[in-house]
Amino acid sequence: MKEKILAVIEKNSRIDLKELAILLGEEEADVANAIAEMEQENIICGYHTLINWDNTSEEKVSALIEVRVTPQRGMGFDHIAERIYQYPEVHAVYLMSGAYDFTVILEGKSMRDVAQFVSEKLSTLDSVLSTATHFVLKKYKDHGTILTKKANSDERMLITP
Amino acid sequence: MRSFISDKCRDIKPSGIRKFFDVVNDMPDAISLGVGEPDFDTPWFIRDEGIYSLEKGRTFYTSNAGLKELREEIAAYLNRRLGLDYDPIHQILVTVGGSEGIDVALRAMLNPGDEVLIPEPCYVSYLPCTQLADGKAVPLPLKEENEFRLTAEQLEAAITPKTKILVMPFPNNPTGAIMTREDLEPVAEVVKKYDLFVISDEIYSELTYTDAHVSIASLPGMQERTLVINGFSKAYAMTGWRLGYAAGPEDLIGEMTKIHQFAIMCAPTTSQYAAVQAMKNGDGEVAKMRESYNQRRRFVVHTLREMGMHCFEPLGAFYVFPSIQPYGMSSEEFAGRLLEEEKVAVVPGNAFGDSGEGFIRISYAYSLRDLKKALERVRNFVERLERQSHD
Numbered sequence: 001m002k003e004k005i006l007a008v009i010e011k012n013s014r015i016d017l018k019e020l021a022i023l024l025g026e027e028e029a030d031v032a033n034a035i036a037e038m039e040q041e042n043i044i045c046g047y048h049t050l051i052n053w054d055n056t057s058e059e060k061v062s063a064l065i066e067v068r069v070t071p072q073r074g075m076g077f078d079h080i081a082e083r084i085y086q087y088p089e090v091h092a093v094y095l096m097s098g099a100y101d102f103t104v105i106l107e108g109k110s111m112r113d114v115a116q117f118v119s120e121k122l123s124t125l126d127s128v129l130s131t132a133t134h135f136v137l138k139k140y141k142d143h144g145t146i147l148t149k150k151a152n153s154d155e156r157m158l159i160t161p
Numbered sequence: 162m163r164s165f166i167s168d169k170c171r172d173i174k175p176s177g178i179r180k181f182f183d184v185v186n187d188m189p190d191a192i193s194l195g196v197g198e199p200d201f202d203t204p205w206f207i208r209d210e211g212i213y214s215l216e217k218g219r220t221f222y223t224s225n226a227g228l229k230e231l232r233e234e235i236a237a238y239l240n241r242r243l244g245l246d247y248d249p250i251h252q253i254l255v256t257v258g259g260s261e262g263i264d265v266a267l268r269a270m271l272n273p274g275d276e277v278l279i280p281e282p283c284y285v286s287y288l289p290c291t292q293l294a295d296g297k298a299v300p301l302p303l304k305e306e307n308e309f310r311l312t313a314e315q316l317e318a319a320i321t322p323k324t325k326i327l328v329m330p331f332p333n334n335p336t337g338a339i340m341t342r343e344d345l346e347p348v349a350e351v352v353k354k355y356d357l358f359v360i361s362d363e364i365y366s367e368l369t370y371t372d373a374h375v376s377i378a379s380l381p382g383m384q385e386r387t388l389v390i391n392g393f394s395k396a397y398a399m400t401g402w403r404l405g406y407a408a409g410p411e412d413l414i415g416e417m418t419k420i421h422q423f424a425i426m427c428a429p430t431t432s433q434y435a436a437v438q439a440m441k442n443g444d445g446e447v448a449k450m451r452e453s454y455n456q457r458r459r460f461v462v463h464t465l466r467e468m469g470m471h472c473f474e475p476l477g478a479f480y481v482f483p484s485i486q487p488y489g490m491s492s493e494e495f496a497g498r499l500l501e502e503e504k505v506a507v508v509p510g511n512a513f514g515d516s517g518e519g520f521i522r523i524s525y526a527y528s529l530r531d532l533k534k535a536l537e538r539v540r541n542f543v544e545r546l547e548r549q550s551h552d
Contacts, residue, residue, distance in 0.1 A: 008456070022463045023456035023529075154531075158506055159182040159195035161285045161334075 001026055002034050006043070009035075011144075013047040052147045054139065060107060062091070062136040063114045067102040067122065068129040077101065080127050089117060100132075111135065173292060176285045177512030181496065185506045192535045193506040197334060199398035199479070200526045201453075204446040207397060207439045214434035221430060225422040226414075227255025227406070228433045234440035235406050239391075243366070243376045245384065251411040254418050255428045259364040259392040259405035261421070264290045266360050266388050266407060267326070269416040271296035275325040280311045281514030282482075283330040284362065288514075297323070302516030305484065308473055309338035313347035320355050327357050329377055332365035335513045335522035336482040337458075337475020342375045349380045359387040364405070365478040367396035367447050370455045374477070378408075385410055393432075395478075396447050397439045402432040454479050457525040461532060465523075468540045469547070479526045482510065486519045488546050496521055502545075503538040 004024050009015060017035075021028040038044045053060045069080050077095055084104055085093045092105040104122070108114040118133055140148050185191055202208075226232065232249040239245040247253055256262040263286055267277065273295040279287045280301045291298040301319055303309045316327065329348075331340040340348075352359055359377055366374040378387035392405025407417060421427075458475065465472045465483050472483035485495045492509035499505050499521075510517030525532060 004452070007452075019460070022460050025459050154200070154527075156196050156198060156200070157182070158185045158191065158193040159178055159508060160197045161176060161178045161512075 001030070002038060002043075005031060005034055006038070009044075009047075050143050050145055052139070052142075054147075059109060061109065061111055061114055062139070063106045063108070063118075064134045064136065065102075065104040065106060065118060065122065066100040066132040066134075067104055068100045068131075069102065069125075069127045070129055072127055075127070080125070083125055083127075084122065087117070087121060089113075169293065169295075173289045178285060178508060181493075181506075181508060181512065184497070185500065188500065188504060188506075191500060191504045191506050192531065192538070194523045194525075194527065194532075194535050195506045195508050196524050196526060197480075198400040198526065199395060199450065200528065201398040201450055203397060203399050203402070203435075204439075204443065206442060207399070207435045210438040211402075211431045211435035214431050219430055219434060223255075223427045223430050223433055225427055226253070226418050227428055228430075228437065231255055231433050231437050231440070232406075234437050235408070238440045239389070239408060243374070243389075244379050245376060245389070245408070247408045248411070252408055252414050254407045254414050254421060255433060256392070256405045256407055256421065257425055257428050258394060258403045259362060259390045260286050261425065262388075262390040262392075262405050262407035262417075263287060263360065263362065264293075265417045265420045265424070266390070266409075266413070267291055267294040267296060268420055269413060270294075270326060270358065274323060276321060276323040277326045277328060278316065278319055278324060278357075279328045279514075280330060280333075282309070282333075282335050282510060282517035282520070283328070283513055284334050285513065287328050287330070287362075296326075299324070300514055300516070302514070303336070303338070304516075305473055305520075309333060309336040309482070310340055310344050311348055313351045316348055316351050317355075320351075320357070324355065324357060327352060327359050329359055329361040331361075331363070332369055332374065332477025334365065334478050335480050335508065335510065335517065336520075337478050337480045339369050339371075339374070339477040340377075341372060342380075345375060345377050345380060349377055349383050352386065353382055357386070359383070360390060361387055362390045364390065364392050365395050366391060368451060368454060368479060369477040370451070370458060371476050388413060393436050393439055396450075397436075397443055398450065399432070399436070399439070402429065402435065404428055404432040404436050454525065457527075457529060457532060460529065461523065461525045461536065464536045465539075468536075468543055470543060479524055481523045481525065482517075482520050483523065484520055488543070489550070492518055492521055499539065499542050503542045505535050505538045505542070 017032055018028055021031045071077055081093050089106055089108055091107045094103045096103055106114055118131055123131055232253045235253050236247045236249040239247055267290050271294040276297045276299050277291045278299050278301050280303050288298045361377050363376055376389055378384045378389050388407055388409035390407050393399040461481050462472055470483045472481055475481050492511045496507050496509040508522040510520030
């Protein structure tokens with residue numbers, strides 16, 4: 001049941017409990033308990049809204065930064081990651097396989113904002129060897145959702161056998 | 162000028178759905194619960210393969226029976242999913258949708274006056290295709306108290322010396338009924354006892370919500386007297402690609418291929434290449450769509466019952482078939498007023514045969530949001546009817 005709950009609320013976290021229980025053919029109380037458990041276990045980490053900021057008047061800049069680091073003695077990657085993810089402007093931090101170590105996704109008000117963060121905060125960390133900053137020009141799809149498409153119109157014929 | 166239309170064709174009644182279609186089309190703001198096709202787009206990897214085949218210039222005819230590679234994949238699929246064993250070269254024909262398979266099979270098998278037993282309510286083409294092939298269609302009206310399943314008793318009672326074919330339309334459009342192995346076994350015994358042949362239309366075979374679909378062809382002694390009709394439309398959301406297939410005994414497939422060759426030449430090449438991908442890599446996508454339909458099925462049944470409508474639990478396809486008998490009007494009247502007063506289009510049950518009278522078909526191949534909106538209007542409508550009947 002838990003996997004099925006997750007599959008539904010990953011796409012629609014605003015669904016109400018009663019309805020979710022109907023969709024899954026389960027008792028409402030059981031669904032509520034399962035969700036509470038998953039919140040406890042940090043399986044469900046939050047309920048966010050996917051916003052396409054490009055369609056608002058708000059100025060926002062996103063950047064993806066490749067970061068190479070040297071882990072210090074007694075300080076593994078986790079510790080360096082923590083130094084990075086504590087900054088509120090850091091949107092996401094992933095440890096990577098391959099040519100560099102971390103992907104840091106940053107959201108700032110302007111390119112200057114981002115540049116300042118990289119040069120003053122990120123690059124100055126002892127363990128950081130180098131950074132490469134890529135600005136996002138346009139978001140087409142995020143969290144499995146196509147952002148550029150208008151709300152679906154149903155082109156099927158109204159009645160078919 | 163004299164009339165150039167054949168009497169046989171003129172005698173065919175137009176589909177009951179057609180009539181309703183024209184009414185609905187004049188109402189642009191109507192919400193429809195009337196479609197018989199998936200709301201999903203064809204999964205991208207399948208579409209991509211179709212596009213790629215065009216890019217490669219694969220725009221020629223295929224062999225009449227279909228791409229060998231596709232027939233091999235179909236054989237593998239039928240084995241994997243239904244435990245059936247077919248020779249891809251001699252026992253499988255790729256058709257233009259399941260509906261071509263039905264037509265060609267009836268034409269290949271019927272002599273004038275041969276009787277075809279057709280459980281109703283059912284898809285709209287078996288009866289006219291039988292008539293066009295000079296057969297005599299004999300409806301078997303299924304009952305709601307049997308959950309719209311065919312019983313061996315009902316079958317046996319309808320058999321005459323002229324009976325040749327039994328059509329098995331399960332999972333069923335419009336009722337959503339399925340036939341389990343236990344339901345099929347006694348029916349198969351009667352079929353063997355009277356030496357009948359079965360055309361089993363299993364186009365909704367991937368859409369069952371409790372147990373996996375069982376093909377009547379997989380029962381002992383049945384494969385040699387069954388033609389399995391299936392296709393890509395419902396399982397892979399590929400209605401517009403017009404691609405289906407028939408699997409059955411070699412001599413029948415051979416004769417069907419003859420008609421198919423003269424009438425159609427071959428199924429669309431682009432669709433065939435795309436379908437190879439569907440068969441090879443589609444099981445996961447199908448499972449996802451099935452789960453999504455199942456959720457909506459539960460929601461619709463729950464909501465209809467909550468508003469006091471009587472509705473047996475459909476375990477297959479993507480339709481519910483609630484009874485409207487308590488409201489004291491015909492299916493057409495109910496559907497007509499629902500459309501007029503609340504602008505919701507459903508299909509009157511009698512469009513699927515006389516025994517569908519007293520029911521309406523509601524399709525749940527819509528987004529949850531659309532379903533909610535439409536069902537809210539249905540609720541307004543039936544509540545108003547109830548108030549009126551109490552006045």
